[in-house]
Amino acid sequence: MRSRICGTGSALPKREVTNDDLSKIMDTSDEWIKSRTGIGARHLAVEETLTQLAAQAASQALQEAGVRSEELDMIIAATLSADNILPSLSCELQRELGAKNAVAFDINAACSGFLFALQTADAYIRCGQCQKILIVGGEILSKMVDWNDRSTCVLFGDGAGAAVIQGSETPGILSSVSGSDGAKGEALFCKNRENHNPYVKGATEVSYVSMNGQEVYKFAVRTVPKAILEAVNKAGLLIEDIDLFVLHQANMRIIESVSKRLKVPIEKFPVNLETCGNISAGSVPVLLDAVNQKGMLKKGDKIVLAGFGAGLSWGACVLVW
């Protein structure tokens, strides 16, 4: 048994915040942000919870797949910014959707999270343990970044994307590649709540996302093309066979560098950085849904999905639409 994506969905918070809006509340400019990253605006959650965004994205994906929520065997949510530490986003989602027959769990692999969720779903279906799996990638990173640190807070946006993965006689997902380098974990870091049990001395502090941007940049431009090539080879294809490359949306310069290194025209790399910023685990599924809804994916098209980020971690998949 193989697996394929048979429905996608996405949801963004209502509030759109442009670079010019940010330049009114901090020392930054549209020129700096756009020229360094390609980001023009991002959606930030004001009233929405991540569970609500994920449920909206999931409902669209289920509808397109023609799958009822009770038919789901499993829900996997990729996030580092769930509404609660307990219960998980996936369990919250299960309740919202009424998916009472599913087992639900979360994956924290930051910007690689959706790829890891997809690869996990694929493995469960291939081994025969599941037939229908909902995967979601989503974040409300605006609550995790330091709004006094202009070098990180301008980069991220909020949102969620979803896909339904189903067992299939004909292959959808052809190959997967993934990896981690925990030794470089400090390059993109956020501490959990401090231990404050009665035996620990010292004040508790809140930690925000911190990033060594240049370190992450170097890692991304080296690792992503390698992982994509490996996944394409593993699928028995050539790089020129691929119709579309749906990459994690961190920085336009990273996407351009991957396109150059792979010698693939930039037109094959759709982007939503301009309006969404970096949604971490949400960026690949939100972009995948956008290209799907625009009718850019035709049956038989060969697509690469790739994510990379904190961990450090990376993942790539080749699939046939």
Ligand code: UT7
């Ligand atoms: O999904 C997570 C993956 N993350 C990434 O892929 C991030 C990869 N890295 C990057 O995209 C880039 O490293 C950044 C866009 C984050 C930063 O670009 P950079 O060219 O590496 O800039 P920098 O950090 O070296 O900063 C250059 C200057 C500094 O000023 P000085 O020290 O040269 O005077 C910063 O203080 O830009 C300044 N700066 C800003 N200026 C205006 C930093 N942030 C801002 C800002 N607005 N928002």
